[in-house]
Amino acid sequence: MGRAPCCDKANVKKGPWSPEEDTKLKEYIEKHGTGGNWISLPQKAGLRRCGKSCRLRWLNYLRPNIKHGEFSDEEDRIICTLYANIGSRWSIIAAQLPGRTDNDIKNYWNTKLKKKLMNLLPQSHNTVLPYLTSSSFPSHCTSYFNQTPTNTSFTTSLEQQFSVPSSSSSISLPFYHNQESLLNGFSSNTNTNISMQYQLQNPMMKESLVMFGSEGSCCSSSDGSLGKQEEIMGFQNFMQINKFNLSHGSDVVDVNNQWEREKVNLCFSQNHEKQITSTTPLDYDLEYIKQLISSNSGSCNNGYLSIDENKMEEKTMYYY
DNA sequence: AATTGTATCAACCGCGACCTC
DNA sequence: TGAGGTCGCGGTTGATACAAT
Numbered sequence: 001m002g003r004a005p006c007c008d009k010a011n012v013k014k015g016p017w018s019p020e021e022d023t024k025l026k027e028y029i030e031k032h033g034t035g036g037n038w039i040s041l042p043q044k045a046g047l048r049r050c051g052k053s054c055r056l057r058w059l060n061y062l063r064p065n066i067k068h069g070e071f072s073d074e075e076d077r078i079i080c081t082l083y084a085n086i087g088s089r090w091s092i093i094a095a096q097l098p099g100r101t102d103n104d105i106k107n108y109w110n111t112k113l114k115k116k117l118m119n120l121l122p123q124s125h126n127t128v129l130p131y132l133t134s135s136s137f138p139s140h141c142t143s144y145f146n147q148t149p150t151n152t153s154f155t156t157s158l159e160q161q162f163s164v165p166s167s168s169s170s171i172s173l174p175f176y177h178n179q180e181s182l183l184n185g186f187s188s189n190t191n192t193n194i195s196m197q198y199q200l201q202n203p204m205m206k207e208s209l210v211m212f213g214s215e216g217s218c219c220s221s222s223d224g225s226l227g228k229q230e231e232i233m234g235f236q237n238f239m240q241i242n243k244f245n246l247s248h249g250s251d252v253v254d255v256n257n258q259w260e261r262e263k264v265n266l267c268f269s270q271n272h273e274k275q276i277t278s279t280t281p282l283d284y285d286l287e288y289i290k291q292l293i294s295s296n297s298g299s300c301n302n303g304y305l306s307i308d309e310n311k312m313e314e315k316t317m318y319y320y
Numbered sequence: 321a322a323t324t325g326t327a328t329c330a331a332c333c334g335c336g337a338c339c340t341c
Numbered sequence: 342t343g344a345g346g347t348c349g350c351g352g353t354t355g356a357t358a359c360a361a362t
Contacts, residue, residue: 016330016356039347055348056331091350106351107329 007039007050014050017057021047025054026062034058060101067099071108079105079113 017025028045035041038051047054060066071079075097082093088109090102097105 014332037347050332052333052348053331059349060330088351102350103330110352111328 007042007052011048012050012053013048014053017049017061021049022057022062025049025057029058029062056103060103065099066101068104071100071113075100076113076116079109080117083109 024045024047028041032044034055035044038055040051041047042049042051042054045054049057078096079093082089082096086092088106090106090109094100094102094105
């Protein structure tokens, strides 16, 4: 037995919204709010639409303060940072970008940003494990993600980082999965450098060394495309290799593999008081992101409302 | 000018989680 | 406690625009 439909499909209009429908929905919500019930809203508003469709239209297009158009370099940076940490939790990422919707960010990532980054990866990174050696990565690659934001554009900066080939350099890859260093507060000072050899012996890391992206995939899924998890892990590995960092004031917190991080139950109690007073999205520490995840997967009136005042305002607008 | 390929993004769908009774 | 209703999320699809041939 299948799931009961959320609405009478036969009596519901689908496809693009007309300006008249937009006006009806906008006027109704501005006047009455959603009443906490999207399912009954279309009927009350005189719309032949599914409640979910109304909700989506409102959240992604009609609500106030929605930002459309080009993403800034800073937004790119935030998206990349958070994607490396938490994967495709678009709603959480959107919570860090006032005016942007999860749908917007998801589309932007899938259609542009991912490709942008793919093109900037060193060719040697776009290979499967046996071809990935420490000498594949120019040493200057490691410095990019340690940069603080400058006037240089995000991608231009990446291009500069990757544009000069270096055949002889080698890098020592910090192994952030080291539990001791994690439990000691996860500061950059406690990173333990563990050889690439170690990583290759670690099944988890072997997985993560699968290239990030689609070309040259090792056919992890039946259709030859790269699996989602592998893509995220590959990206995390890419970010890790390049020491992509979250800054937290003067502290620098290294990005770590989320899945591993969750296993070791990090403790960041000393940073808790910093959370709400942060002024820039990248000021959140990893524990904070964890909290976002847990609160986000919890109640609908979730924790991320407290993150960003703009978002809170928006949420308040939804429900009045 | 017509056709084909590619990129973009709004919208849909299904699922898991939560809430209420 | 569990069944039904609803919400919100993330993946995917499809229409349209634009570019290339």
